[in-house]
Amino acid sequence: MPLLEVDHVVVQFGGVTAVDEACFAAEAGRVTGLIGPNGAGKTTCFNVISGLQKPTRGAVRFDGRKVTSVPVHRRSKRGMGRTFQRLEAFGSLSVRDNVRVAADIHRGLLGAVRGLGSSSRGGVDALLERVGIAAYADERADSIPTGTARLLELARCLAGDPQLLLLDEPSSGLDETETDDFGDLLRDLAAEGRAILMVEHDMDLVMGVCDEIHVLDFGSVIASGTPQAIRGDAAVQKAYLGYAPDDEHPAEHPAEHPAEATRTDLPLLGDDTTVLPAVGASPLPGGAR
Numbered sequence: 001m002p003l004l005e006v007d008h009v010v011v012q013f014g015g016v017t018a019v020d021e022a023c024f025a026a027e028a029g030r031v032t033g034l035i036g037p038n039g040a041g042k043t044t045c046f047n048v049i050s051g052l053q054k055p056t057r058g059a060v061r062f063d064g065r066k067v068t069s070v071p072v073h074r075r076s077k078r079g080m081g082r083t084f085q086r087l088e089a090f091g092s093l094s095v096r097d098n099v100r101v102a103a104d105i106h107r108g109l110l111g112a113v114r115g116l117g118s119s120s121r122g123g124v125d126a127l128l129e130r131v132g133i134a135a136y137a138d139e140r141a142d143s144i145p146t147g148t149a150r151l152l153e154l155a156r157c158l159a160g161d162p163q164l165l166l167l168d169e170p171s172s173g174l175d176e177t178e179t180d181d182f183g184d185l186l187r188d189l190a191a192e193g194r195a196i197l198m199v200e201h202d203m204d205l206v207m208g209v210c211d212e213i214h215v216l217d218f219g220s221v222i223a224s225g226t227p228q229a230i231r232g233d234a235a236v237q238k239a240y241l242g243y244a245p246d247d248e249h250p251a252e253h254p255a256e257h258p259a260e261a262t263r264t265d266l267p268l269l270g271d272d273t274t275v276l277p278a279v280g281a282s283p284l285p286g287g288a289r
């Protein structure tokens with residue numbers, strides 16, 4: 001049984017259907033990618049999973065139990081950890097203290113008073129070391145580079161020792177070497193038995209580390225599979241380009257969805273019509289609409 005199950009979730013904002021009968025899962029011990037063009041509904045799905053957004057319909061199950069109506073903090077207590085696209089750290093605190101506070105919040109006030117848990121300096125420093133930002137331990141969080149701040153977010157999240165890690169664009173701001181190290185870290189975290197669900201626009205990273213990928217388009221899951229399968233999926237290619245590469249006369253096909261008309265300015269990736277790059281090729285652009 002998957003650790004996380006998203007079951008026919010629908011989210012409507014007025015007349016906008018942001019998530020449309022989405023079904024997907026994330027399993028312990030695996031890195032799962034959630035990708036799709038801008039506005040596809042990825043962040044809304046994360047909000048539903050973590051409890052920030054109540055779905056119009058559908059259910060979220062975590063560790064076999066329905067959590068659709070469970071508040072955010074209780075989901076966190078049960079083992080869900082999340083990082084955000086926007087950075088959440090306390091700017092005036094040091095990097096180390098940010099992680100210490102996150103650990104203390106997770107243990108609860110009583111645990112902190114009794115000195116329970118692992119938010120000792122040694123434990124916090126080990127986390128900083130693990131995510132590769134130990135050199136910044138004494139820096140103020142508002143003075144560190146964006147990529148480092150993303151890793152701080154991850155360290156704060158790991159301070160709660162989550163079973164499920166929800167990572168929203170975790171690699172933005174990281175350089176190539178940092179991204180490679182980050183990919184290795186994700187694999188290690190999954191190997192410990194955690195489930196990782198990641199929204200990410202860097203296709204090299206997604207294709208390189210994910211065991212399984214779910215692709216959202218206009219709120220619906222249009223494909224699920226291994227990186228290999230997703231790379232060759234015609235529906236995925238159409239979602240990103242507006243037409244499938246084997247479509248001989250794309251211009252003759254009117255957009256099936258009004259928003260597709262705005263996708264024609266997507267940059268093509270090289271001279272051929274391969275949409276999803278092979279591992280090692282350039283990152284796929286976010287898929288602007």
Ligand SMILES: Nc1ncnc2c1ncn2[C@@H]1O[C@H](COP(=O)(O)OP(=O)(O)OP(=O)(O)O)[C@@H](O)[C@H]1O
Pocket residue numbers: 013016017018036037038039040041042043044045
């Ligand atoms: N609070 C809201 N009120 C109204 N519409 C919203 C709200 N939040 C999201 N939407 C709309 O829902 C759709 C899905 O948005 P969402 O942010 O989930 O997509 P996304 O895939 O995360 O996009 P991106 O890659 O740009 O972050 C979009 O059309 C967006 O404009």
